[in-house]
Amino acid sequence: MxxxxxxxxxxxxxxxxxxxxxxxxxxxxxxxxxxxxxxxxxxxxxxxxxxxxxxxxxxxxxxxxxxxxxxxxxxxxxxxQSETASVASQLEKVMGREIEVEKAAYRDENKKAESGRGEDLD
CATH class of the missing domain: 1.10.260.40 (lambda repressor-like DNA-binding domains)
Incomplete structure (x- = not known):
């Protein structure tokens, strides 16, 4: 295997x-x-x-x-794990539920400008 x-x-x-x-x-x-x-x-x-x-x-x-x-x-x-995934994992454990880090970041207009990605992932 x-x-x-x-x-x-x-x-x-x-x-x-x-x-x-x-x-x-x-x-x-x-x-x-x-x-x-x-x-x-x-x-x-x-x-x-x-x-x-x-x-x-x-x-x-x-x-x-x-x-x-x-x-x-x-x-x-x-x-x-990537650093972001590691942080997300730790937050999920503390919060007791899954979070969507990437989607949350792209809802922030400043993050859209920084990343060069203008699309909304919703």
Whole structure:
């Protein structure tokens, strides 16, 4: 498996732990064995969209949101965070909700002029 796939599996595992979702619950949801889930969570086999959807349902989110979040975290694990992403991450933890730093910056007329981008991302 690729480095990204392994990092993605590691983030999946961390997400499970953070949301108190056990391998047994995912296996039951999928109608498969716990060994199936274990192989994927531990990076022995690649995760697929069914695995993502199962964890999303069991943690009360959407598959799309979970996929994007896990991919972002895996990328950061492999390539490190940008300074802006790091600050945004810390703010999200403190605030308890997601923020959109780039969109917020482009709503500020001064930031539009500084960046040379006049479009509004809304």
């Amino acid at each position: 690729s480095d990204f796939a392994l990092a993605f599996a590691e983030e999946y595992k961390k997400y499970m732990k953070a949301h108190k979702v056990r391998q047994r619950a995912i296996a039951d949801y999928l109608g498969l064995t716990e060994a199936y889930v274990s192989e994927r969570v531990n990076g022995k086999r690649a995760l697929d969209t069914n695995d993502i959807d199962a964890l999303a349902v069991l943690s009360d989110t959407t598959g799309r949101s979970l996929m994007i979040e896990l991919a972002r975290l895996a990328r950061e694990t492999l390539h490190g």
